[in-house]
Amino acid sequence: MARKQTTKTAAKKKAPAKTTAKTTAKTTAKVTEKKAAVKAEEPKVEEVKAEEPKVEEPKTEAVEEKKAEEPKAEAVEEKKVEEPKAEEPKVEEVKTEEPKTEEYMTPRRSIAFIGSECYPFVKTGGLGDVMYALPKALVKQNCDVKVILPRYKCIPWEYQEKMVYKGAFEMNLCADGRSFYVGIMEYVWDGVVYDFIDNEEFFGGGNPYTNLIDDIPKYCYFAKAALAALNYLDWIPDIIHCHDWQAALVPVYLRTLFEDTKISSAKTILTIHNLRFQGVYNIPTIRYWSGLPDYVFNKDALKVSYDDANMLKGGLTYSNIITTVSHTYAGEIQTPYYGENLDAHLRYHSGKLRGIVNGIDYDIWNTSTDERLYENYDITNVIEKKKENKRKLQEELGLVQDEGKFVIGLISRLTNQKGLDLVNEILPQIMDEYTQVVVLGTGDSVYEDSFRYYENAYKGNVCSNIMYDETRAHKIYAGADAFLVPSQFEPCGLTQLIAMHYGTVPIVRETGGLKDTVEPYNMFSNTGNGFTFDRYESGLLLDAINRAKTLYFTERECWDEMVRRDMDKNFSWDNAAKQYKDLYLELTW
Numbered sequence: 001m002a003r004k005q006t007t008k009t010a011a012k013k014k015a016p017a018k019t020t021a022k023t024t025a026k027t028t029a030k031v032t033e034k035k036a037a038v039k040a041e042e043p044k045v046e047e048v049k050a051e052e053p054k055v056e057e058p059k060t061e062a063v064e065e066k067k068a069e070e071p072k073a074e075a076v077e078e079k080k081v082e083e084p085k086a087e088e089p090k091v092e093e094v095k096t097e098e099p100k101t102e103e104y105m106t107p108r109r110s111i112a113f114i115g116s117e118c119y120p121f122v123k124t125g126g127l128g129d130v131m132y133a134l135p136k137a138l139v140k141q142n143c144d145v146k147v148i149l150p151r152y153k154c155i156p157w158e159y160q161e162k163m164v165y166k167g168a169f170e171m172n173l174c175a176d177g178r179s180f181y182v183g184i185m186e187y188v189w190d191g192v193v194y195d196f197i198d199n200e201e202f203f204g205g206g207n208p209y210t211n212l213i214d215d216i217p218k219y220c221y222f223a224k225a226a227l228a229a230l231n232y233l234d235w236i237p238d239i240i241h242c243h244d245w246q247a248a249l250v251p252v253y254l255r256t257l258f259e260d261t262k263i264s265s266a267k268t269i270l271t272i273h274n275l276r277f278q279g280v281y282n283i284p285t286i287r288y289w290s291g292l293p294d295y296v297f298n299k300d301a302l303k304v305s306y307d308d309a310n311m312l313k314g315g316l317t318y319s320n321i322i323t324t325v326s327h328t329y330a331g332e333i334q335t336p337y338y339g340e341n342l343d344a345h346l347r348y349h350s351g352k353l354r355g356i357v358n359g360i361d362y363d364i365w366n367t368s369t370d371e372r373l374y375e376n377y378d379i380t381n382v383i384e385k386k387k388e389n390k391r392k393l394q395e396e397l398g399l400v401q402d403e404g405k406f407v408i409g410l411i412s413r414l415t416n417q418k419g420l421d422l423v424n425e426i427l428p429q430i431m432d433e434y435t436q437v438v439v440l441g442t443g444d445s446v447y448e449d450s451f452r453y454y455e456n457a458y459k460g461n462v463c464s465n466i467m468y469d470e471t472r473a474h475k476i477y478a479g480a481d482a483f484l485v486p487s488q489f490e491p492c493g494l495t496q497l498i499a500m501h502y503g504t505v506p507i508v509r510e511t512g513g514l515k516d517t518v519e520p521y522n523m524f525s526n527t528g529n530g531f532t533f534d535r536y537e538s539g540l541l542l543d544a545i546n547r548a549k550t551l552y553f554t555e556r557e558c559w560d561e562m563v564r565r566d567m568d569k570n571f572s573w574d575n576a577a578k579q580y581k582d583l584y585l586e587l588t589w
Helices: 002-025 029-049 052-066 073-080 085-095 098-103 126-139 212-233 249-254 283-290 311-318 327-332 343-348 382-397 420-430 445-457 470-479 495-501 512-517 538-554 556-568 574-588
Strands: 109-114 143-150 164-172 179-189 192-198 239-243 267-272 280-282 308-310 321-324 353-355 406-411 435-440 462-465 482-485 505-509 531-533
Touching (some): 109 574, 126 192, 164 212, 179 212, 192 212, 212 280, 212 283, 249 267, 283 308, 308 311, 311 343, 321 574, 327 353, 382 406, 382 556, 406 470, 482 538, 495 556, 505 538, 531 538
Parallel strands (some): 109 239, 239 267, 267 321, 406 435, 406 482, 435 462
């Protein structure tokens, strides 16, 4: 019922915005001067609003009962500018902050994120981006967020030196009672508290992931230490949100060894970022290092095959909710083709399985402010400015400088998951005098060598950057006309979201998050935001590329319209954060 009231309240406060806009259009010069004065004071209003989450629910209910027009901005208005109608322009200035006000209309929840990596401290893939961007977005949704990470030795010293010691204790871990030191170091940034689990024996190596022999003990320790640290700090969250197999034992520990502690009141969510990685090892090893009771090593929980245990499977069993990073992928992993031998287990738990598409961080990916670009641009000047970015990219990479060329970008890990065997098959067929291809990434030697070959075979029109360079990636997103993501499977995919946000049209296979985010172009209605193909076949990839090239060269106005449509779409974390907040409320209502 509270959720319906919130929706009605939000709807009510949008109507006055239109009336105020009309009034402002007709204001006299005198009122305009007053409005300017209000703008000068606006930072003070911002500071008051930042405190609203603490009292937000009572304010919302009171406004609902009195049917007032301004749910929370009105409360700030009373403190700062009082009631005279002559001050109406002031109301308009406060109302420009309404998106933040709406975010704070839901009840406050405390969330503990537990995962193995997080940008900018340590990142090897998309998990690091999610662990950074989603907590930051949830703070705007009236959440109190703590992120728990291992304190790897590879974390840059610029962050390590700012960490604050919060305490330490000894923790029993192994089946024989062997105990280990647990230190807690804290770092606060952008409203998010980061707590690092400190143990030189487990996290003193150079890289977060090495091999299963070392990683199994490491993440058994991490999962238990994360819960023990929350108890030690007396910080009891409403939700514990775990990520991938490295944190999958957290729900298992919570419902077994921690069931009589304060933290047992928390609900758990386990997010699958890539089902291919599960933390599978023999039962004796995981039983010893985890210290978990024997009854969890059964076929309905951790056990797989004859004598192996699967840490991810155990987490799926014991968590309250399972999420994955797109709606389509949530369905795909329940099939044998995509299920990585867990499809039957996931079908059994399908009632608690949800899919929520990731977003991209607009603070990092912003064409109008991105310092890595040759030329900044926005939706109003994207067509001309992309031409300049393309020309300078061609110059930097040693390609033929011709704005009439159709430039295809590919930024990826060079593995078979990314569909690169299809690219290898058809690349000679797409290379003509009108086409250029730019590749950036590292991976399997077979693909690295093949792209080096193509660069030599098509000098001036193919550039293979067998490396990863963040600055060059930004330049390719801005300078390419189309972006290739022909993945065999793709849980979510961020590259196609970044490409569209940078006005670069995606060519993708209809799988996972690619299907959820790229609407195929319809030549009859001139709608859609990219080109797609369904079955994993090289001929269909070639057809999709040729359809894109045809539109680019013969219907350039339609292509340019699609570029603007892509840039106009909202791929920020706001939408995903709202869906996660709804899920947290559903679990704790």
